[in-house]
Amino acid sequence: MLASFAAAVSLIGTFDPEVIRILLLSLAVSGSAVLIGCVIGLPLGALVAVARFPGRQAVTVLLNAFMGLPAVVVGLIVYLLLSRSGPLGGLGLLFTPTAMVIAQTMLVTPLIAALTRQVIEDSDRELGESLRSLRLSRWQQARTLLFDARFSLVVAVLAAFGRAVSEVGAVLLVGGNIAGHTRTVTTAISLETQKGDLPLALALGILLIAVVIAVNAATTGVRAFSMRRYG
Amino acid sequence: MGVTVTLRDIRFRPDGRTVLDGVNAVVGPKGITAIAGPNGAGKSVLLRIIDGLLTADSGSVEFQGTGARPVRRAFVFQKPGLIRASTAENAALALLPMKLPRQEAARRVEEALAHVGLAGRAGDPARKLSGGEQQRLALARALLTEPDLLLLDEPTASLDPNATEEVERLVAQVAAGGTKVILVSHNLAQVARLARDLILLTEGRVAEQGSARALLTNPQTPEARAYLKGEMPWLSYPAAAC
DSSP, X not given: OHHHHHHHHHHHXXXXXXXXXXXHHHHHHHHHHHHHHHXXXXXXXXXHHHOOOTTHHHHXXXXXXXXXXXXXXXXXXXXXXXXXXXXXXXXXXXXXXXHHHHHHHHHHHHHHHHHXXXXXXXXXXXXXXXXXXXXXXXXXXXXXXXXXXXXXXXXXXXXXXXXXXXXXXXXXXXXXXXXXXXXXXXXXXXXXXXXXXXXXXXXXXXXXXXXXXXXXXXXXXXXXXXXXXXX | OOXXXXXXXXXXOGGGOOSEEEEEEEEOSSSEEXXXXXXXXXXXXXXHHHHTSSOOSEEEEEEESSTTSOOOEEEEOSSOXXXXXXXXXXXXXXXXXXXXXXXXXXXXXXXXXXXTTOGGGTTSBGGGSOHHHHHHHHHHHHHTTOOSEEEEESTTTTOOHHHHHHHHHHHHHHHHTTOEEEEEOSXXXXXXXXXXXXXXXXXXXEEEEXXXXXXXXXXXXXXXXXXXXXXXXXXXXXXXXX
8 A cells, every 4th residue: 555655656756657648638628628618607607697587497407407417427428429320420529538528518517507607696686786777788797797706706617627627437438548548537547446556546646636726726815815805 | 957757656566565555756857856764665666666677566657858868867876886896897887888999988987987086096996995985986887877867775874974975075966967866865964965855755655745945844744744753653563572
């Protein structure tokens, strides 16, 4: 056990190329998925919060329910869509990083949208009447509230990044865990543990936790500074 | 020429609870008209109905004085409703619906902030301004919409006397410039200082309406007399509370 840990630290300390490649792919895939998830989920959540339309309650329930979508089910759906016989099979995306981004985007978008809806609804309770009195359109209200709540929404983005970077089911199914091509931190940990290569699995695990802590610390710091500045 | 507001039999009963019970009043085009009355009389709700933020269950609000052009209304709330952004960005929110070129919008914001004495605070975070400055910013934001009718819901309720004086001075200036102002206020001294006319609401109805000076010094109805004496016999309290 201690020997494995020492070997893991050595792998990290020597900037083992395989470890670095796997880590960078994980960050690229999850980062891209969260970015796309933000582009879709933030305005979607904000609009659901400020708009009044028939079926709004149902949309809210669906968004909340999809927050907990099982990663492996999302992987299966994307797999079926992208497989050779699937409707998007012609694109040849299965077992590529792009497929992994698609799967993780499907996973994190409802999470971002649902958390955004909650945050913006609270903000709307405080500011909505003022914005409506200024005759802002629903979209302008949503945009303004998103801007106002930007520091609180960091939490939604962090939660999405945490979910994406730590999931294994979806990327394993649609990426195939191909060495040097679609192997991410989580799929590599799973594989290496089964193979008994604990040092590599531990090294990746330590790095993953370190990255998550670093991202959280940096964003929390920026959020605290901004909250102090803007009140 | 200011805007005349005619309120006809306005009723509002959210969840079966009567808030406004047939309000009839004509708000003249000149100066400041105050709406006063005890808590729960429906003053703020009536102001929101005039603005269009709430819709009455029945009755109508009619505006005259702007010809064929729709009446532009602006609202200043007791809480200024500022976003986490700079003073200038908060003021600029009022211009979003107009889709002005960036430079023109910046020029108007600068002018509006200067008008309310916040010229040097444009880049400061709005929520870090003092209470009085925040309310002046809210006023500047409302005025950027170039309203025909300015609706104020207890805008100085949480301000100290100096900040209150500043806001009152600006409101009087706006009214003198020809904008019709309707002010909801609990502060009868403020009503006396600012208002030309007064509508006294009790239990969702107009108890008395007329010149503010006459109503404050010589009320005609028992409800108005009781309110001004600080007695509100129309409010019934649970026995345990007495």
